[in-house]
Amino acid sequence: MHPIPRLLFVAMACVGMAACSKKVKETPPPATPAAPTAPSTGEATTAPYTPKPGAYTQADLDRDACLRIRAFYFDLDRDNVKSEAQNAILCHAKYLRDRPMARLTLEGHTDERGSQEYNLGLGERRGNAVAQALQAQGASASQVIVVSYGEERPECRESNEACWSQNRRVDLNYTVP
């Protein structure tokens, strides 16, 4: 009946299922998954990498609805990852597990209120919280870097809560997909 418990149930059910994130895909998976023998992808020539069946591929970053979530939002002065972000944490952690060569930069941001220097620390805390959540799901520490921008790089420059809530975020930026 209530949408939130249902979402939670789906999220919890997903934890145990390796390929559950495919359920939220916007587009169908590629007809022929990148086969280990297919040399046409430039990647196969640069890295001797063999994706497991059901593993994410680089193309999923743009196709998979869950992987396309690239920002997590935070409450004022808080650095805890919200429960609504758990699904995206799981699929990004799986992507990092499936692709050990992938590198992710987590960019921590705050809203404009208060000290710039303190906000730089707060942005780092948010980035670290996301990094720890990813690592708890099996991502390697060497794959994830945290860079805090504090209040220096807002998405939105108006002084109201609608804008501030957009600026309290961690952006996920794959530097190596």
Add this chain to the structure above:
Amino acid sequence: MATAYLKRFLLSLALIAFAGLARAQQAEVDLVGGRDAATPIAVVPFGGDAGVEIASIIRADLARSGQFRPLADADMVERPTETSEVNFPFWRTLGQDWLLVGRVVGDLAVQYELFDVAGQQRVLGQVKSGPGSALRDIAHQIADDVYEKITGTRGAFWTRLAYVTVEGVGKASRYSIMVSDADGHGARSVASYGAPLMSPAWSPDGRSLAYVSFESGNSAIYVQDLASGARERVTSFPGINSAPAFSPDGRRLAMTLSRSGDPEIYVMDLGSRGLTQVTRQSGIDTAPAWSADGAYLYFTSDRGGRPQVYRASASGGAATRVTFEGGYNADPALSPDSKKTAVVQGSGNSYRIALMDTSLGSARWSPLSPGSLDESPAFAPNGSMLVYAGRDGSRGALYVISADGRVRERLPAAGADVRDPAWSPYRPVR
């Protein structure tokens, strides 16, 4: 003779009535409290070509300090430019304590004289000269001389500000470090990147700036020589590299690094590049500021839950909490005598600059700025004024406020969004 004097007297009375009106038209200046305690001074437009401009620069400087109440230009029916033309009773009628007159000769020599109106005597008489381009410099230096003669404290009008401007939003933003005169004029860019720049800090000799740049993809601290533009990256550790602050002797740089896992205060010896860790505490420790004797660092820490100001020896050791009023105190800035601490004080949705005065022993707090998004306070080198970043509508703007909070002026700084000001030390007098 007597009729002429009476005429002049009546005219003066009429002018006094209009004085309030004229003052209200001064743009960008905000009288927060009464100016009754401020000293009345008449700065008469100087003779010669640039004389009007020079006098108006001096007048604006003196007004900004909060300690002077310059007579409006329109009130000056008499316009003496040298001793022989000064009619003391006229200025006394207008309620003036001090009178500054002068004249510009050649390109550019400025002769000026300061008179004590009640004592009917000249207390200062000097000539300043320089190239035509030095007009504003000369005007600020005269304002400094007048300020020092009357208050006994060195003037800080001939100083500079460094600050950051931002144009655009998001990843397309352009950031610049600017240096301008202390009144916001003459701004020039000293560094400009498509990545965030922040936290400019002056070296004590005024020759270089330390600042933070994200141009390499993470924060890193740079020190740049202002004359040559040459610069050096001094730290680029993983994590935060921020909040540089030169020690009073210029040999050390305090900073925040999070290479150990969370932001801690460090001091770098600029000669050896050796690092001393000052804080070892979970939580955020940042924004170090030196005491005038170089022995202590004041900084922001949320070790107690919320950000408050703490103090520790610059060589490390235990920290003592300094601020106890309000739930959010950050970004400490110390007055030159270390007796006043300006902070960003947060309460609810409002962040304003507040001043903690310990000159009488126990801490006395007073709010300085109106809020609601004010930050980054910095003292002028004589402690008489502060600059801070606030808002002007939807844009960031710089404000100079007198240390007693009575006079606040929005600086005419160029750029879309202006923030993060730092006040230079005194400049060496030529």
